Amino acid sequence: MSSSSYQRRVTREVQVGHVGIGGAHPVRVQSMITSDTMDTEACIAQTLDLAAVKCEIVRITAPTVKDAANLEQIVKGLRARGCDVPIVADIHFKPEAALEAAKWVEKIRINPGNYADSKKFQILEYTDADYAGELERIRERFTPLVLLCKERGVAMRIGTNHGSLSDRIMNRYGDSPLGMVESALEFARIARDLDYHELVFSMKASNPKVMIEAYRLLAARLDALGPDWNYPLHLGVTEAGDGEDGRIKSAIGIGSLLCDGLGDTIRVSLTEDSVHEIPVAYAILQAAGCRITRTEYVACPSCGRTLFDLQETTARVKAATNHLKGVKIAIMGCIVNGPGEMADADFGYVGGAPGKVNLYVGKTAVKFNIPQIEAVDRLVDLIREHGKWVEPQIES
Numbered sequence: 001m002s003s004s005s006y007q008r009r010v011t012r013e014v015q016v017g018h019v020g021i022g023g024a025h026p027v028r029v030q031s032m033i034t035s036d037t038m039d040t041e042a043c044i045a046q047t048l049d050l051a052a053v054k055c056e057i058v059r060i061t062a063p064t065v066k067d068a069a070n071l072e073q074i075v076k077g078l079r080a081r082g083c084d085v086p087i088v089a090d091i092h093f094k095p096e097a098a099l100e101a102a103k104w105v106e107k108i109r110i111n112p113g114n115y116a117d118s119k120k121f122q123i124l125e126y127t128d129a130d131y132a133g134e135l136e137r138i139r140e141r142f143t144p145l146v147l148l149c150k151e152r153g154v155a156m157r158i159g160t161n162h163g164s165l166s167d168r169i170m171n172r173y174g175d176s177p178l179g180m181v182e183s184a185l186e187f188a189r190i191a192r193d194l195d196y197h198e199l200v201f202s203m204k205a206s207n208p209k210v211m212i213e214a215y216r217l218l219a220a221r222l223d224a225l226g227p228d229w230n231y232p233l234h235l236g237v238t239e240a241g242d243g244e245d246g247r248i249k250s251a252i253g254i255g256s257l258l259c260d261g262l263g264d265t266i267r268v269s270l271t272e273d274s275v276h277e278i279p280v281a282y283a284i285l286q287a288a289g290c291r292i293t294r295t296e297y298v299a300c301p302s303c304g305r306t307l308f309d310l311q312e313t314t315a316r317v318k319a320a321t322n323h324l325k326g327v328k329i330a331i332m333g334c335i336v337n338g339p340g341e342m343a344d345a346d347f348g349y350v351g352g353a354p355g356k357v358n359l360y361v362g363k364t365a366v367k368f369n370i371p372q373i374e375a376v377d378r379l380v381d382l383i384r385e386h387g388k389w390v391e392p393q394i395e396s
């Protein structure tokens with residue numbers, strides 16, 4: 001929308017149980033469990049673990065009608081344990097499973113590449129009549145699900161994956177971001193024809209470049225279609241992998257779009273236990289300035305000018321202040337670049353002379369030449385004086 005200023009894309013609100021996505025809601029964090037859906041207790045335990053680390057929406061696969069039916073027991077078990085996290089049923093290939101799952105959960109995810117479309121991996125020539133015929137067949141298979149979701153107030157994600165586009169889309173648009181977008185729009189048009197609007201879109205790919213392009217293209221297409229196509233977006237880099245690589249890929253893909261102002265809910269997909277995804281999703285939202293959940297630090301890398309041990313000092317400042325949600329603290333090794341580089345920090349801890357520290361409020365130095373040994377305590381005093389201090393909670 002603008003090349004020079006940040007503005008979050010304005011979206012309509014879609015309700016998923018008690019959790020709103022889009023509108024004025026914060027960007028939601030979600031994940032997916034890995035247990036067999038027929039193992040009720042394992043699904044409940046994994047979902048409780050995710051909810052405990054503040055995952056706001058949990059997805060569970062429903063590959064068959066039998067699995068979909070067992071979602072009833074999983075949801076009942078969760079609610080009986082006081083857990084109200086909304087559950088999403090993940091559907092591939094089986095419209096019948098979707099129809100069963102929609103009876104029990106707050107949201108259904110369908111993949112338009114394989115909903116009622118069996119992939120033959122053949123190159124087929126589609127005439128316009130063939131193409132229209134397939135769309136009509138999809139309309140027949142998709143309509144009952146839309147009507148059931150509409151009746152029960154169940155939300156739906158139309159979740160396109162780069163790796164599973166239908167033969168029809170591949171034939172006409174290729175394995176491309178344009179094909180991904182068109183694949184989702186085919187289903188959205190059917191839903192809208194039935195006056196169902198509880199839709200969220202996603203355009204996932206394992207390659208962040210493809211994923212970023214697809215989401216940007218989708219946002220542009222939705223804008224062009226009109227102001228009532230303002231559906232929320234679910235962001236994710238699928239199959240991002242594990243460890244540092246998975247985290248960096250996710251941060252590039254999700255973070256780039258968040259900085260564009262796109263995205264209303266995110267899922268970081270790691271080849272690790274799902275609970276590990278949630279802190280990465282906190283971290284990405286915080287780094288993109290979308291959702292502040294902890295103390296923010298600006299710290300220089302140190303260099304030959306550094307007047308104290310940056311790593312040791314940063315660790316001490318963090319230990320004293322990392323419970324202050326929403327406060328931004330800069331730790332800079334010297335005054336040459338320090339004050340200028342502190343950006344929009346609320347407080348600054350800056351080397352002033354060997355063994356001496358200056359403290360800042362914003363870009364203004366307010367305390368000078370404090371002996372380094374007491375500087376962290378004086379920083380805490382300063383934060384307290386400015387009404388930004390809260391006592392750390394002692395965990396029992």
Ligand code: SF4
Pocket residue numbers: 300301302303304305306307332333334335336337338341
């Ligand atoms: S702020 Fe000072 S000490 Fe830190 S990297 Fe920059 S010049 Fe070096």
